[in-house]
Amino acid sequence: MSLSSLDNLYRQMILEHANQPHHHGNLPTADKQIELRNPTCGDVLELAVKLDDSGKIADVAFSGTGCTISQASASMMTDEVIGKTPAQVAEMVEAFSEMITAKTDKDYEKLLGDAVVLEGVAQFPARIKCATLAWKAIYQALQEGGHEHE
Amino acid sequence: MVKKISELRADFPILDQTVNGEPLVYLDNAASSQKPKQVIQKLVDYYEHDNANVHRGVHTLSQRATQAYEATRDKVKRLINAPSEREVVYTKGTTEAINWIARGYAQKILKPGDEIVLSYAEHHSNIVPWQQVCEQTGAKLVYLDLNKRGQVELADAKQKIGQKTKLVSLAQVSNVLGALNPIKEIAELAHANQAIMVVDGAQSVPHMPVDVQALDIDFLAFSGHKMLGPTGTGILWGKRELLELMSPLDFGGEMIDFVELDHSTFKEVPWKFEGGTQNIAGVIGLGEAIDYLLSIGLDQIQAHEQALMADVLPKLQQIEGFELYGSPDPKDHLGIISFNLAGLHPHDTATVLDMEGVAVRAGHHCAQPMMRKLGVPATARASFYLYNTQEDADKLVDALQKTREFFK
Numbered sequence: 001m002s003l004s005s006l007d008n009l010y011r012q013m014i015l016e017h018a019n020q021p022h023h024h025g026n027l028p029t030a031d032k033q034i035e036l037r038n039p040t041c042g043d044v045l046e047l048a049v050k051l052d053d054s055g056k057i058a059d060v061a062f063s064g065t066g067c068t069i070s071q072a073s074a075s076m077m078t079d080e081v082i083g084k085t086p087a088q089v090a091e092m093v094e095a096f097s098e099m100i101t102a103k104t105d106k107d108y109e110k111l112l113g114d115a116v117v118l119e120g121v122a123q124f125p126a127r128i129k130c131a132t133l134a135w136k137a138i139y140q141a142l143q144e145g146g147h148e149h150e
Numbered sequence: 151m152v153k154k155i156s157e158l159r160a161d162f163p164i165l166d167q168t169v170n171g172e173p174l175v176y177l178d179n180a181a182s183s184q185k186p187k188q189v190i191q192k193l194v195d196y197y198e199h200d201n202a203n204v205h206r207g208v209h210t211l212s213q214r215a216t217q218a219y220e221a222t223r224d225k226v227k228r229l230i231n232a233p234s235e236r237e238v239v240y241t242k243g244t245t246e247a248i249n250w251i252a253r254g255y256a257q258k259i260l261k262p263g264d265e266i267v268l269s270y271a272e273h274h275s276n277i278v279p280w281q282q283v284c285e286q287t288g289a290k291l292v293y294l295d296l297n298k299r300g301q302v303e304l305a306d307a308k309q310k311i312g313q314k315t316k317l318v319s320l321a322q323v324s325n326v327l328g329a330l331n332p333i334k335e336i337a338e339l340a341h342a343n344q345a346i347m348v349v350d351g352a353q354s355v356p357h358m359p360v361d362v363q364a365l366d367i368d369f370l371a372f373s374g375h376k377m378l379g380p381t382g383t384g385i386l387w388g389k390r391e392l393l394e395l396m397s398p399l400d401f402g403g404e405m406i407d408f409v410e411l412d413h414s415t416f417k418e419v420p421w422k423f424e425g426g427t428q429n430i431a432g433v434i435g436l437g438e439a440i441d442y443l444l445s446i447g448l449d450q451i452q453a454h455e456q457a458l459m460a461d462v463l464p465k466l467q468q469i470e471g472f473e474l475y476g477s478p479d480p481k482d483h484l485g486i487i488s489f490n491l492a493g494l495h496p497h498d499t500a501t502v503l504d505m506e507g508v509a510v511r512a513g514h515h516c517a518q519p520m521m522r523k524l525g526v527p528a529t530a531r532a533s534f535y536l537y538n539t540q541e542d543a544d545k546l547v548d549a550l551q552k553t554r555e556f557f558k
Contacts, residue, residue: 003556005170006505010498010556041497042514042527065527067495068557126504130497 008120009127010068018068023078027061034141035064038133043070047137057081057089062134069118069127074134076115086142093139100131155454158446159537161186172507175542175549180325180353180486180533181511182375185439189378192438196431204430205404205421219430222437223420226385229440229448230351230370231361237393239420240433243384244352245275247371248319250386250423251348252279255369255396256317262288265314267345269294269302269331270523271324274516276350280319289316296523300329300476307336315345322354326517326524326531327476328486330354334365341366346392352376356443356535357484358452368392377443379436382429393419400425451536455485458534462543463487469550475524488515488529491554496530499553503530506549 030048037044043066052058060081062074077096081089095111098104100121109116121131159165162184167174176184196218202211204219223235232238241247256266266280270293277291284290292310297303302320311318318340322333337347348369354360355370356377362370369392374383388396398405398416405425407415416422443451459480466472471492476482491499496512503510511531514521521527532546 003502003505003552006502006556009501015557040513042518042521044527065495067497069497070495124501127497127501 009124011117011120013114013117014068014072017072017075021062021071021075023059023061023075024063025061026063027059030061032141034137036133036137036140038066038070038129040129041067043067043130043133045070045074045133045137047074047134047141049138049141056083056085060138062137066133067127067130069121069130070133073115073118073131074137076113076118077134077138080113080115081138089138089142093135096135097132100128155537155539159539161188161442162537163187163190165537169507169509170505172505173545175506175508175538175545177532177534177538177542177546178509178511179535179538180376180515180531182381183356183378183535184537185378185380185435186442188442189380189435189438193380193431193435196434201431203427215430218434218437219428222433222440225437225440225444226387229360229444230355230387231363232387233363234390236418236420237387237390239386239388239393239423240428241371241384241386242382242429243373243375244273244350244371245279245384247384247386248275248348248350249279250399251319251369251371251388251396252283254399254423255346255388255392256280256283256289257286258395258397260284260287260289260316263314264289264316265292265312266290267292267294267307267311267315267318267340269296269320271296271300271302271327271329271517271520272319272321273325273350273352274518275352276319276321277519293519294320296327296329298477299479299482300324300327301482302331302336304332304335304339307339311336311339311343311345313343315340315343317346317348319348319350321350321352322360323357323484323486324476324517324520325353325486326488326515326520326529328353328483328488328533329476330358330482330484333367337365337367353484353486357448357455359448362387374432374436374439377439379439380429380432383432383436386423390419393423396423398423398425402426404428446536452484454536455534455538456481458538458540458543459483459485459487461540462547465543465547466550469547470554472550475526475529485534486531487533488531490526490529491550491557494553494557496528498557499530499550502553502556503546503549506545506552508546508549510546 027048032049045064050059200214204216223238227235351372355372475488500512
C-alpha cells in the first residue's frame, strides 16, 4: 500500500500542531494541575488549567512527551476549551471520544472545531489512546482536579 | 542451516500474507514468535485424538495425554542440558516462573537488610516480583549498571555483589538492547557470596544454545510462545535441592499426595507446583516446538540471526537521523535492535512501518527503568528470528527511509 492512506491520519493541520503546539508550557498560577500517563507507550502529559471568576477556563497549558497524534491532539484541545465551562468541556470530551471510536457520520465540527481533523484516527485503532490522552486529562483536571495516573 | 530458509518459511503459514497490501515482514519476535505448522498440527492432533486430563486416568486417552505431556519435560531437559527432567516445571510463562521463585523460594529465605541484585536492563517481570518480595521481607534491591555494549559490567558487579547479596537475577539477553550478559561470570560471583543465581532466559533460550550446567546457574525461566510454542506456556528450571525447598503457590487438585481434613501432603518436584488442570495441549505443542528448534540447531539459529545483524545494522545506521540504543557492534545484538528516528516518536514510526507491512514494536518494552537510563520515553524495536530473511531486513531499511521522507 502506498503511504497515501497515512494522509488521513497525518493531515497537514495535525503535523503543524505537533511541530508547533499551541499553549505549550506551564501556568504558574494554575488552579488545576494533572499528570496523565499512557502506560502502553510511556507518554506523559502534564496539564495546567486557570479558571476565571465565573468558573470558565481562562487559560490552559500542556507539556510532556508524546507522538505526533498525542501532541497535536493536546494542542487542538487547548485551543478549543478556552472560554468554556467545565460542563461544556465534559460534553466536548465525550463527543471527541465518540468521534474517534464510533465511526459515526455525525458532524462534530460545531462542538470540537478544528479538532475534527483527528477523526482519521478512527481508522488506526492502535492510535486512539494517543489522541484521547489530552482530552482525558482536561476532563479529569476539571472533574477531580487531582494528580492522577491513567 | 540444514533446512534452507525458503523451505523453513513454508513451515510458517502466517508469514504468507499481505498486511495493508504489502507482504508481511514480521519483526516483533521478541514479543512473540510465530508458530510452525508442525506445532499447530500437534495441537489439532491432540484435541482430535488424545484429549483427556492427565495423571488421574486409567483409561487409554488419559494415558496418551499424560505420556505426551510428560514427554515435553525430557525435551526441555535436552534443550537446556538440565541434569534431570524432574527439575523441569511447567508454568504459563516467564513472568509466572519468576513470581514463583520470588514468592515460593526467595520470600522464605530473605531477611531485612538482605540484598537482591538486578540490572537496569531488566524486563518488568524481573523487577516487580522482587519489589513485592522486598516489601514482604525488608530485603532491598540493588541495580547493576550497563557498559557501552549494553551489558552488565563485571567490575560493577564485583562492587555490588557481596555478603549481603542473597540472590542475583538477570536477563541473559536484554529484551531492549539485545546484549548478552556474562552470566557464567556473574553466577560465579554470586556463588562466591553464597547467593542464588536466577536467569531470565526469555530472550536467550529461543535464540542460542543455553546450558544450565555450563553456566552453573540455579534457576532459569523462559517462555514457550517466544520459541515457536503456544501462548500460555513457559518453563521454570531449578536445581533439584532448591525446588525441594521452594513452596508451591497453586494449592488444590493434582499437586497433592494425601488430603486430610486439616492438612495435606504434596507430590514430589516438579508435580507439587502444577496445581489444577494444566495447559496440557500447550505443553505438548511446546514439546513439538522444541523438536523443531533442535532439528535446526540453536547454534545455527544464532549464526543466522548474527549474519542478519551484521548485514542490517550498518545499513540502518546510514539512515539519516537513525538513533541506535546499545552497542554499535552487530555482535552485541542477539536479533534485537532498538532505535528511534530523530525527532519522531516511535509510535509514528511504527504506524508508517505497519502501512508498509513491517511489524515492529514501539513503546517501553516493559522496561521503564531501562528507558529512563536511555533518557527516552520509548523506542521502536525490530526483533528477528530464524524465519527472517535478508529481504525482510532490506524491507525494514527501505520502510524506514520512506518514514523519513513522509515526515520531512
